[in-house]
Amino acid sequence: MLEFAQETKAQLVRWMIHLRREPFNIAFNLLNPVILLIFMGGAFQGLAQGSVGGDYRTYLLPGILALTAFGNSMAGGIPLLFDKENGSLLRLMSTPISRASILVGRFLAVNINTTLQCVIILGLGFIFGVRIAAGLGGVLALLVIGLLLGFGVTVISLILAFVLKNHGDFFAIIGISALPATFLSSAFVPLDSLPLWMRLIAWVNPMTYMIDAMRSLILSGWDLPLLVRMAIVLLVFDGAMFWLGGRVLRRHLA
Amino acid sequence: MSDTVVRIENLRKQYGPITALDDISLEVERGTIFGLLGPNGAGKTTAVKILTTLVRPDAGKVEVAGTDILKDPDRVRSLIGYVPQELTVDPYLTVEEHLRYYADLYHLSAAVREPRIREALGLVGLAGQEDRRARYLSGGTKKKLDLACGLIHRPPLILLDEPSLGLDVHVRRDVWNYVLRLKEQGTTVFLCTNYMDEAERLCDEVAIIDHGKIAVAGAPAALRSQLKKDVISVEIAGFNEHEREKLATLEKAVSQLAIVQATTKDGARLKIDVESNEIALPQILERTASLSIPIRTITYSRPGLDEVFLHFTGRPLAEEKEKDA
Incomplete structure (x- = not known):
């Protein structure tokens, strides 16, 4: 157990050093959310006022937090793919470490990064006048909800890192997955205003539940039933991904 | 503990239709440098990956310091330092951060970590460069760092896959010196190479591997002498038509010696196998003196491992390398 902590810590430290010395990686992932928050929030302010009932940036913030958490988690496996491609992963596996530490170390790093990015988005939102109705506790809750989505998506990304043969495929999947995942949810417009077929997809999209819960924290305060519903959906999603990940990754890390 | 650090018995590995290792058996003694020598694709890297527990053999028995690689892979991993052929340093980390990283992966305690880091840095001549990021290191220095990372836990066995591939001449020489220093410290070294000079310079024992089979194994000098072929070349002084007779006389005289296998005339020279x-x-020399034949030069050459490879596999090593490249 102590050895597991030591080897996991070593790998986490490595990823944290990456984060500190390559801040552009964060900027890269934040680019789209920030553009959406600042420009889309500004551009559609007048247009959306009627349908969302209030400040559109405030309405948009949960969707943008979800996009940030999704994008960062989805990209989370990339460094492992690079390690796989350049031989470092094999070398790592020649050391007497538990295979799980490779996944746990990366998993922790990705989710620390996600939290950091969500804090940045919340800060930007604050600058643009977004206030959180649920207060400071609400801010913490928003970060936890971001992580609940991030957990499962990170596992998907780790699976892709080991299953995919090259990083080109990986980047393509990341590129095409984020926008549909957010658009097919209640991220940008109320569910009622989506066409039926989109609404049906949004209804099975965990992001919808996450965004609804976040939105209530931002707009109106603590809505316990909504939060419970969200927690159940996301925990089921996370559980399913962990189960799948355990099965797939055991084979690839034998 | 036994004095055999690596014991491989009847090892086989098949990748689909390709037989990577075909019934390999070999032993490496403690404190020696063993070289697996052969062209690319001969099976060297597969052998190393099996020894490092990264690839499971199809059949056969492999032991590292008495530990079976299949029964206790984790223990084997703690007994080896593996430095792969590719550079595996992380561009974002400093030299010292790399060593800390590996110290933790090998579960060194905080107390021994710092002295070990100093020791590893000293061995590969990186002391004073602790805070440089790997990104800004030259290729040769990155290789030295890679080596240091494999030594941090003082493993009894170091596995080096093509340690001097792509390095320039002086870095190569440095790396060779580190390998020899490791041996002085009692570490056993198992290296793969397709460079003959590397094997000749470093190895106590070599095994020549070709198409997954060991063609021949032994000390480099012993392998060379198995060829039983040194070539002596005698050049006669003041060579002209008249002297041609002298060359013929000399050829006749030396041919009578029991030790001479064959002779060939080549201008003013007589080549004697x-x-x-x-x-x-x-x-x-005694014959030339008694026949009063004036000699301008006399040279001899012994076969290198190139010739050894050619002799035992039937084809030159260099040609195979180009074909695979």
Whole structure:
């Protein structure tokens, strides 16, 4: 157990050093959310006022937090793919470490990064006048909800890192997955205003539940039933991904 | 503990239709440098990956310091330091951060970590460069760092896959010196190479591997002497038509020596194939003196591992390398 902590810590430290010395990686992932928050929030302010009932940036913030958490988690496996491609992963596996530490170390790093990015988005939102109705506790809750989505998506990304043969495929999947995942949810417009077929997809999209819960924290305060519903959906999603990940990754890390 | 650090018995590995290792058996003694020598694709890397527990063998038995790689892979991993052929340093980390990283992966305690880091840095000549990021290191220095990372836990066995691939001449020499220093410290080294000079310079024992089979194994000098072929070349002074007779006389005279295997005339030179030049040279000199044949130069050459490879596999090593590249 102590050895597991030591080897996991070593790998986490490595990823944290990456984060500190390559801040552009964060900027890269934040680019789209920030553009959406600042420009889309500004551009559609007048247009959306009627349908969302209030400040559109405030309405948009949960969707943008979800996009940030999704994008960062989805990209989370990339460094492992690079390690796989350049031989470092094999070398790592020649050391007497538990295979799980490779996944746990990366998993922790990705989710620390996600939290950091969500804090940045919340800060930007604050600058643009977004206030959180649920207060400071609400801010913490928003970060936890971001992580609940991030957990499962990170596992998907780790699976892709080991299953995919090259990083080109990986980047393509990341590129095409984020926008549909957010658009097919209640991220940008109320569910009622989506066409039926989109609404049906949004209804099975965990992001919808996450965004609804976040939105209530931002707009109106603590809505316990909504939060419970969200927690159940996301925990089921996370559980399913962990189960799948355990099965797939055991084979690839034998 | 037994004095055999690596014991491989009847090892087989098949990748689909390709037989990577075909019934390999070998042993490496403690404190020696063992070289697996062969062209690319001969099976060297597969052998190393099996020894490092990264690839499971199809059949056969492999032990590292008495531990079976299949029964206790984790223990084997703690007994080896593996430095792969590719550079595996992380551009974002400093030299010292790399060593800390590996110290933790090998579960060194905080107390031994710092002295070990100093020791590893000293061995590969990286002391004073602790805070440089790997990104800004030259290729040769990155390789030295890679080596240091494999030494941090003082493993009894170091596995080096093509340690000097792509390095320039002086870095190569440095790396060779580190490997020899490791041996002085009692570490056993198992290296793969397709460079003959590397194997000749470093290895106590080599095994020549070709198409997944060991063609021949032994000490480099012993392998060379198995060829039983040194070549002595005698050049006659003041060569002209008249002297041609002298060359013929000399050829006739040396051909009678038991040690001489064959002779060929080449201009002013007589090339004499012998089993061992140490014994043959005095005898040949004696003949030239008694026949009063003036000699301008006399040279001899012994076969390198190139010739050894050619002899035992039937084709030159260099040609195979190009084909695979």
